Amino acid sequence: MKTGSFQWMKSLNKSTILNMIRLHGPISRAEIAKITKLTPPTVTNIVNELLDDHLVVESDLGTSTGGRKPIMLEVNNRHFSVIGIYIRERGIDVAVANLDGTINHKLELEISEHPTKEEFLKELTNAVSLALEKSKADEKPTLGVGIGIQGQVNPLKGEAKWVPNLKLENIPIKTHLESRFHIPIEVDHDVRAIALAENWFGQGRDLNNFICVKVGTRIGAGIMLNQELYYGAHYSAGEIEHTPIDLDGPACSCGKRGCLAAFVGAPGIVRRAKQALADGESSTLHQSVQKQSGADLTSKDVYTAAMEGDVLAIRLLGEAGQYLGMEITNLIHVLDPDCVILHGGVSRAEPLQEAVHAYLLAHVSSQVSIVQTKLGKVAPVMGAFTLALKKIFDPHIDEIDHSTLRKGEQW
Ligand SMILES: [Zn+2]
Known part of the structure; x- marks a missing residue:
């Protein structure tokens, strides 16, 4: 074959x-x-x-x-392998899996700081090479590679239009890697890929309509409607980071005010913590800043302080949870899903659950469940190789996409 x-x-x-x-x-x-x-x-x-x-x-x-x-x-799950690659904030996660999603190998690779497009493609090529070597050593031919990446992605062309964390645009990932390796390469937005993994292996398995919300350095949603990923007209559906959530809110990195990102994402939480410290609020975070002798405060410091009972840190995470809860409430009211599956640290904040149920209309609240993912930290690489699995087992998605593209395709 x-x-x-x-x-x-x-x-x-x-x-x-x-x-x-x-x-x-x-x-x-x-x-x-x-x-x-x-x-x-x-x-x-x-x-x-x-x-x-x-x-x-x-x-x-x-x-x-x-x-x-x-x-x-x-x-014949164990005869072949698929490869999943997740482009993280500052690195590349790789997984080599059987067709039933069992992961046989995991690798963590670095991405050079501020890579050029050529450097990035070279590092990605290296990641695929290393994974293929693992499959070869196991004598399991690779049926496909799936890649999950942040930003705006055209899954049909396999092109990353804009990758904010790398500050790169128009990366022809699919054509570059397919010409090099001659195996099918699938590329999609990382959170959409995660939603697909939930649909195949997680809590979205028997659901027609659900939403995955991932909160980390960035915030995104993957939307599954009628058992298909929803892309929108420009592949931007689910980019919820800069939805306005508070008219009088703090300035956001995008230049506007009161975006979700300014409250909920890791950079937003750090910025607010620094502001509170500068305003003289008492917190153990003062000591963590001193201890790090000039090194920057991180969202992890805020999480740790909150776990240790620091009042400021608890308040900041509580507010983040509350704003995320409001956003999720809005998504639920627009899309009417069966379930919302949460990924990432802030999503575990208790005030989130309280906020969602406080704002949701009562009859909606009783119909929708809000759960934490059970896929764990491998969810993004699982999502990536599920893109490849979907191509093998359920390739008719192309026909559906092409029909929407007649109106929406712009690039
Ligand atoms: Zn913004």
Whole structure:
């Protein structure tokens, strides 16, 4: 089988059957025919192709309803690998996984400070090379690489239009890496990728409509509507950082006032802590600033102080939680999801839950659940390789995207 293209998966029936085996395996050929309404010979032919491709294996015999016991089929999870790459604030996380999402290898690599576009692509190329070596050593051919990155991303072109933390624009990630490695490369916004991981492996698994909110240095939302990621007209849906939340709020890095980022993101929390210290508020943070002999206060210092009972730090995190709660309330009222899945430190702040339930309309509040992710710190790399998995098992997304692009495509 050639892994260099997805010609082998071009048939919609083939990917439908493969996905059915993923979701319902172990499953018999007869059951597949029944559910898909494809004829038994068609199912048999396609299953034979999937067996030849090593994507599917025959497993134990199923229970018989009279007559011969049917042979069951399941995905050959351990034969191949997929690679997930998450471009962090100042580094690259890499994971090599089986087709069922089990991670076999994890790597953490650095990104040089203020890289040029060429330097960044070189570092990314190196990350893919290292991951491919791991797959090769395991004798598991790589079916695809998924990359999650911040900022504005065109997933069809696999291009990062604008990456704020790297201050880079128009990076042709997909074309660059595919010309080098000849395997399919998928690129998407990091939080959208996380929402996909929740949909495949996490608490969004059986939900049609949910929102993932990630809070860290930056704040973003990944929106799943009717079982599909929602992109918006310019791939910017879910960029909630600079939504205005307080007319009289503090200045934000974007030049406006009272954005969510000014209260909730790590830089916003640090800026507010420094302001409070300058205003003479008493706090153990004064000592942490002195101890670090000139080094900058970080959001981690604020978290630590809050854990140790510092009144100022507790207030700042409480307010951050409250503002995030207001934002989440707004999202819930606009999108009516089943669930909101939270990622990141501030999202654990207790006032968040209180704020959401205080502002939500009562009947809405009883319908929506707000939960912490259970995927842990690997959620972003899981999201990244799930982009590759989706391409293998559920490639029809392209058709849906193209139809929206007729109106929205601008670059
Ligand atoms: Zn702003």
